[in-house]
Amino acid sequence: MEELTGSQILMRSLKAEGVDTIFGYPGGAVIDIYDELARTDIKHILVRHEQGAVHAADGYARASGRTGVCMVTSGPGATNTVTGIASAYMDSIPLVVITGQVPTHLIGNDAFQEVDIVGITRPCTKHNYLLKDAADIAKTIKEAFYIARSGRPGPVLIDLPKDITSKITSYEPVGEIKMKSYNPTYEPNQKQLKKVIDLVLEAKRPVIFAGGGVILSKGSEELTEFARKAQIPVTMSLMGLGAFPGTDPLSMGMIGMHGTYRANMSTGECDLLIGIGVRFDDRVTGKTDSFASQANIVHIDIDPTSIRKNIPVATPVVGDCRCTLKKLNEMLDRSNLDGIGEKRSAWFKQIEQWKSTNPLAYSQGSAIKPQFVVEQLYELTQGEAIITTEVGQNQMWAAQYYHFDKPGHFITSGGLGCMGFGLPAAIGAQVARPDKLVVDIAGDGSIQMNSQEMATAMQYGLPVKIVILNNGYLGMVRQWQELFYEKRYACTQMSTAPDFVKLAEAYGAAGLRASKPEDVIPVLKQGLFELRDRPVIMDFVVEQEESVYPMVPAGAPITEMLLV
Amino acid sequence: MNEEKHILSILVDNEPGVLSRIAGLFSGRGYNIESLCVAETLEPKISRITMVTKADSIAIEQIKKQLHKLINTIKVIELTGQDFVQREMVLVKVTAKPENRAEILRIVDIFRCKVVDVGKEHYTIEVTGDEGKINALLSLLRPIGIKEIAKTGIIALNREPK
Numbered sequence: 001m002e003e004l005t006g007s008q009i010l011m012r013s014l015k016a017e018g019v020d021t022i023f024g025y026p027g028g029a030v031i032d033i034y035d036e037l038a039r040t041d042i043k044h045i046l047v048r049h050e051q052g053a054v055h056a057a058d059g060y061a062r063a064s065g066r067t068g069v070c071m072v073t074s075g076p077g078a079t080n081t082v083t084g085i086a087s088a089y090m091d092s093i094p095l096v097v098i099t100g101q102v103p104t105h106l107i108g109n110d111a112f113q114e115v116d117i118v119g120i121t122r123p124c125t126k127h128n129y130l131l132k133d134a135a136d137i138a139k140t141i142k143e144a145f146y147i148a149r150s151g152r153p154g155p156v157l158i159d160l161p162k163d164i165t166s167k168i169t170s171y172e173p174v175g176e177i178k179m180k181s182y183n184p185t186y187e188p189n190q191k192q193l194k195k196v197i198d199l200v201l202e203a204k205r206p207v208i209f210a211g212g213g214v215i216l217s218k219g220s221e222e223l224t225e226f227a228r229k230a231q232i233p234v235t236m237s238l239m240g241l242g243a244f245p246g247t248d249p250l251s252m253g254m255i256g257m258h259g260t261y262r263a264n265m266s267t268g269e270c271d272l273l274i275g276i277g278v279r280f281d282d283r284v285t286g287k288t289d290s291f292a293s294q295a296n297i298v299h300i301d302i303d304p305t306s307i308r309k310n311i312p313v314a315t316p317v318v319g320d321c322r323c324t325l326k327k328l329n330e331m332l333d334r335s336n337l338d339g340i341g342e343k344r345s346a347w348f349k350q351i352e353q354w355k356s357t358n359p360l361a362y363s364q365g366s367a368i369k370p371q372f373v374v375e376q377l378y379e380l381t382q383g384e385a386i387i388t389t390e391v392g393q394n395q396m397w398a399a400q401y402y403h404f405d406k407p408g409h410f411i412t413s414g415g416l417g418c419m420g421f422g423l424p425a426a427i428g429a430q431v432a433r434p435d436k437l438v439v440d441i442a443g444d445g446s447i448q449m450n451s452q453e454m455a456t457a458m459q460y461g462l463p464v465k466i467v468i469l470n471n472g473y474l475g476m477v478r479q480w481q482e483l484f485y486e487k488r489y490a491c492t493q494m495s496t497a498p499d500f501v502k503l504a505e506a507y508g509a510a511g512l513r514a515s516k517p518e519d520v521i522p523v524l525k526q527g528l529f530e531l532r533d534r535p536v537i538m539d540f541v542v543e544q545e546e547s548v549y550p551m552v553p554a555g556a557p558i559t560e561m562l563l564v
Numbered sequence: 565m566n567e568e569k570h571i572l573s574i575l576v577d578n579e580p581g582v583l584s585r586i587a588g589l590f591s592g593r594g595y596n597i598e599s600l601c602v603a604e605t606l607e608p609k610i611s612r613i614t615m616v617t618k619a620d621s622i623a624i625e626q627i628k629k630q631l632h633k634l635i636n637t638i639k640v641i642e643l644t645g646q647d648f649v650q651r652e653m654v655l656v657k658v659t660a661k662p663e664n665r666a667e668i669l670r671i672v673d674i675f676r677c678k679v680v681d682v683g684k685e686h687y688t689i690e691v692t693g694d695e696g697k698i699n700a701l702l703s704l705l706r707p708i709g710i711k712e713i714a715k716t717g718i719i720a721l722n723r724e725p726k
């Protein structure tokens with residue numbers, strides 16, 4: 001057995017997990033760890049705010065399909081991570097967050113930079129640990145990565161007191177672990193699957209509703225095969241975009257508050273709804289009593305608590321989405337599918353009619369329309385870019401007008417809806433995928449929440465592109481005020497914002513602006529391609545009072561949409 | 565929907581913070597805890613929590629699943645609806661004036677409980693039983709004057725087949 005310091009054991013353990021990148025910010029409590037980190041070949045990305053580190057690790061995880069890792073100091077370093085952790089928790093993103101802590105003998109004494117981060121993050125982590133013994137480091141790291149990525153993934157936090165990071169202990173690598181108290185169910189129950197197949201074969205008006213769980217389980221191919229074989233149209237939650245090709249004829253686009261007309265109408269009228277890797281969030285269901293009220297609802301998810309939490313489900317299937325879909329596909333191969341397309345022909349005709357009467361639409365005007373910017377971005381990048389978003393109207397227009405054919409290309413704070421997510425997430429995604437064009441579709445409000453990360457992008461030469469849909473408002477809140485508060489725009493006008501072109505330049509990045517519709521394409525071309533090698537902020541001065549449609553007012557049935 | 569009482573027996577890792585995870589789960593999700601009893605099992609690494617909660621049938625399904633989802637939870641058993649034995653212990657401090665001491669002792673005798681402390685003006689009575697027995701005793705002692713009580717909360721185990 002080797003004698004090593006806690007910090008050395010930590011590095012060995014991280015290497016054993018295949019960690020190649022850490023997003024972080026140093027401080028007193030982690031100074032020993034950083035001293036050791038600098039001697040390894042693990043890349044460290046020094047962010048400008050710890051919230052940025054967590055969002056970046058989140059973006060990294062989603063773009064790479066691996067576990068994101070962050071490291072921060074105790075006290076304020078730790079508390080600054082909380083929003084990022086909460087966002088990753090809501091979206092089930094696998095992260096391991098390592099926080100420094102004051103030395104064990106000072107814990108509980110209100111020592112300098114002491115906070116009970118384990119207590120603070122208990123409700124927003126999948127699990128967390130406070131280590132008191134250097135001998136536990138190796139096993140805990142192993143366990144933390146296992147918990148973060150298995151079952152329904154999520155963030156795991158490890159709080160490391162300073163004294164144990166310098167303490168010398170004997171180190172032995174940890175083999176595979178088995179936990180008595182944690183054993184997620186991957187294999188679905190065969191009897192339930194049989195029921196699902198029977199329902200699929202019988203249904204005249206079926207709909208698949210796919211979510212982030214399909215992407216997390218890496219089950220997109222299996223889903224695509226299933227939908228095509230069984231001839232079932234697919235709608236996706238915000239988190240599910242890219243789980244099924246958005247340009248496939250079977251795709252109906254996004255469901256929910258800003259879902260497409262046909263996605264929401266078909267959910268209201270379907271006789272079979274197959275939810276896969278979803279959690280029936282209120283932004284999807286609207287009024288739950290009328291949600292898919294004619295349907296037999298099948299719900300496939302690895303997390304039993306998701307099932308029957310928000311809506312009654314007739315046919316629950318607990319299991320990994322990919323594994324379940326694989327089995328369903330095998331069962332379909334053994335079934336008689338003759339005439340399945342014809343059986344649904346009236347249904348497809350109906351959906352086509354919903355699509356043609358109420359497509360996603362906006363009208364051009366003398367000012368730039370934000371939807372137009374996203375549409376052109378889609379055309380120019382041929383749908384190949386990784387898109388991150390901020391939160392608000394920008395996020396919804398990104399979801400509606402950029403079509404995602406593949407998983408891992410749409411990275412957004414879905415569950416928490418956390419402004420300030422997009423830029424650091426883009427940085428993380430760019431680290432994971434240096435080959436890819438990474439674009440943050442931003443709002444003028446949100447970008448100001450973490451714009452300091454421009455410096456991070458510059459320091460590491462990460463050529464992320466920021467497309468600001470600058471409407472001078474906290475637009476989504478303004479939209480609610482317009483529709484439901486008689487246009488009383490209480491505190492939603494951002495009359496002062498930095499000159500985003502100069503802001504970019506101040507960081508040494510490039511800044512461009514478009515103020516007229518005819519500027520849109522040239523600015524995009526220049527920012528995306530001519531300036532491909534460096535970070536660029538593109539400031540699109542758009543129609544100020546444009547709203548996102550369709551819109552389902554909060555708490556209304558999703559079939560009752562406000563249309564353009 | 566109808567809220568009913570449910571008795572849950574939960575086996576968890578005997579580690580710091582586990583109780584706080586469970587209490588946090590209940591407060592964060594708006595469930596209620598009527599009583600909670602925690603102690604080590606024969607296996608020192610495992611604790612048994614006996615919990616009484618009130619919930620409708622949908623909420624209790626969620627509660628059980630959410631409890632199970634905690635990484636430190638090994639097993640969640642619902643005893644309600646099964647054949648099980650339950651006990652609770654209560655210490656009751658009653659006013660014991662000379663004129664009612666005899667009556668108190670008679671009640672203690674009938675209920676087969678014990679006087680465990682005798683003060684100048686008070687007796688402390690120890691009673692063990694199920695809810696019905698304890699409530700019956702308390703209602704008899706109340707007119708005499710109860711100063712304070714301490715309850716352990718319910719502990720329970722399922723019955724083995726005879």
Ligand SMILES: Cc1ncc(C[n+]2csc(CCOP(=O)(O)OP(=O)(O)O)c2C)c(N)n1
Nearest residue numbers: 392393394417419443444445446474475476
């Ligand atoms: C951290 C945080 N604070 C507040 C909100 C509430 N909120 C939701 S959307 C929005 C407006 C965002 O404005 P902007 O970034 O300009 O985007 P727009 O809607 O105008 O596209 C606000 C304030 C939030 N989602 N996140």
Ligand SMILES: [Mg+2]
Nearest residue numbers: 443444473475
């Ligand atoms: Mg705005």
